[in-house]
């Protein structure tokens with residue numbers, strides 16, 4: 001059998017140069033880019049199957065208010081990194097893939113590294129009922145690649161909303177949130193299932209709007225570090241530690 005890595009590498013090598021140039025431009029201009037067909041369908045299907053089966057077998061509800069991000073809500077079902085890692089399946093192969101990381105680095109015009117904090121490597125999140133949301137926040141690390149396993153219905157909420165080029169004032173998150181939301185335009189692209197988006201997530205204030213009715217949204221969240229993240233002493237992990245207190249050992 002051809003390995004995940006070789007299939008991904010061959011597929012990526014065939015992405016038209018002009019399309020890659022458009023992705024680069026979009027990321028440069030918007031700090032977000034929606035990427036179609038990053039994987040061949042056989043790998044995309046395998047990753048989708050793994051994510052849906054994981055939610056079914058291991059999904060745990062998260063219902064809390066995050067103090068560190070200014071009191072914003074989290075309401076969704078999720079599966080943490082260690083449970084996913086045990087299966088050593090397509091999601092792990094995706095994260096470990098050098099070919100994928102190299103391609104994303106080209107789009108971002110800087111190097112992406114595997115995140116040096118293991119609980120954030122990859123996570124499956126699923127908004128499953130009306131009102132489910134992943135409230136406003138910034139990420140700890142520079143890059144997030146979100147794979148859309150199940151997109152919500154087009155008109156039923158659950159979109160990513162974001163304001164790029166904003167700074168997380170960790171001393172007063174609530175006030176920073178209020179200021180940006182009052183003064184800046186919120187962008188909300190629709191991400192179809194089977195595609196993914198790369199976001200500059202540590203300087204984009206973002207959330208997943210509440211589901212508005214009977215629909216579902218399931219994603220795989222991959223986190224990558226920039227070169228400067230690797231030596232940045234201000235990066236902390238309080239958000240992860242609060243959401244995943246039962247899984248993340250606090251050191």
Ligand SMILES: O=C(O)CCC(=O)C(=O)O
Nearest residue numbers: 134139146160208219221
């Ligand atoms: O579900 C998404 O698209 C984004 C999730 C997210 O922002 C996060 O896990 O930090």
Ligand SMILES: [Fe+2]
Nearest residue numbers: 138139144201
């Ligand atoms: Fe995020």
